[in-house]
Amino acid sequence: MAQKSSKKGYIDLHTHTIYSDGGLTPNGLIVKAKEIGLKAVAIADHDNVAATEVALIKGAELGIEVVPAIELTAYVNEDTDFHILGYFINQRDRNLRDKLETYQKEREEKSKKVVANLNKLGFKIDFQEVKKLAKGTIAQPHLAYIIVNKAENSEKLIKEFGEVPSTGEFIREYLATGAKAYEPRSAASPQEAIELIHIAGGVAVLAHPCWNLTKKDGNKLVFDDSWIEKLVKMGLDGIEVYAHRENKEDTEKCIEHFEKLADKMKLVKTGGSDYHGFGSAGKDLGFDDFYLKIPTSVLEDLRSRVKVEV
Ligand SMILES: [Zn+2]
Ligand SMILES: [Zn+2]
Structure with a gap:
């Protein structure tokens, strides 16, 4: 009993459903979130917002806050792409819907x-x-x-x-990029992705910088923050600081690095498991299988970044 209640009060701001490459339906995901005692979840399907409306209804029914979100792929060139998370977006925004269809x-x-x-x-x-x-x-x-x-x-x-x-x-x-059967495709540029999120009323956050912008040289993590500086100039609002790398030690190093960087650049710090429940990406929902947990204060910081129209 005590152990169960100790899990309460946590959130997960990066999850996927069957509407991209996740294994659960939106309803299934919210039910699972309830079972493990999460307070809030954001469904951030790749280039897709189809899960949001259903999840909002189920969330209201079960007392779990659902943050409307998306994970947009943005290409810099054939070898480099970023994932930009959009939080508190209006999932019905016409401009966003049209782009997603393309x-x-x-x-x-x-x-x-x-x-x-x-x-x-x-x-x-x-x-x-x-x-x-x-x-x-x-x-x-x-x-x-x-x-x-x-x-x-x-x-x-x-x-x-x-x-x-x-x-x-x-x-x-x-x-993967450059692998044997790989084919490039055109996608949004980082600037376009950030703008698309802003126009839909959302907050733009760089997903998992500890994978995209961090290389491993032997046992050492090598950070390259130059892209974050460029993305901030394009309007990026935050970075996904609380995310995993292969093990606890590297995850801690990444969190320490990106926490400092976010504070220095006045960026909002978000976090999530990148739960898929399909294939082998991400961790368990709510980081149930990992030492890391995301407190609700992270969501409150994120909420404070939503630009209220006057
Ligand atoms: Zn991603
Ligand atoms: Zn993801």
């Missing part, structure tokens, strides 16, 4: 090309299967999931990987 179409075209590349490389996968699996935004884990779970691919996979790989391993080898 991004969905572009993702679909890209996926068709990647499927063709995978076929050429000898893997069995059909675009219709991808369409069926992805309820909303098509993302790399959908393709990887089909490949690694299809019996016809086992022999080839075992030959190459030694065993059937995890979706994450397959993504790194075949689908």
Whole structure:
């Protein structure tokens, strides 16, 4: 009993549902959040806001605050992309909806090309299967999931990987930027992504800088903050400071680094597990499997950054 109540009062500002590459429906996610005692969640599906309305209703029913959110992909060039989180956006904003529709179409075209590349490389996968699996935004884990779970691919996979790989391993080898079946696609620039979020009334936050802007040199983490400075000039409001890296030690180092940077640059500090519940990305909902927890004060700081129209 005591242990259960000790979990209460925490939040998770970075989660995914079936409308991008998550495993749970919006309702399923809110029910799970209730079960583990979370006070608030933000569903930040990739380039998609379809979960928001349903989640808001379920959240109100179960007493969990749902923060309308999104995770936009922004490309700098073919080798570099960022994920920009938008919080407290108006999910019905026309401009946002129109843009998201364009991004969905572009993702679909890209996926068709990647499927063709995978076929050429000898893997069995059909675009219709991808369409069926992805309820909303098509993302790399959908393709990887089909490949690694299809019996016809086992022999080839075992030959190459030694065993059937995890979706994450397959993504790194075949689908990630510059990998064997990779195809670039056009997407928003960081400036456009930040503006799109602002126009929809939201707060723009750089997702997981500890992965995108941090390299590992042996055992040492090497931070490159030059991009954050550029993004701040474009209007970035915050950074996702409370996020994970491979282990506790590196996570602590990242938090310390980005906490200081955010304070210096007067950026809001957010945090979340990047819970997917599908494939191998992120941690458990509410960091249930990790030492890190996000207190409600983080949400209050974020809320204070919402620009109220007068
Ligand atoms: Zn992301
Ligand atoms: Zn994410």
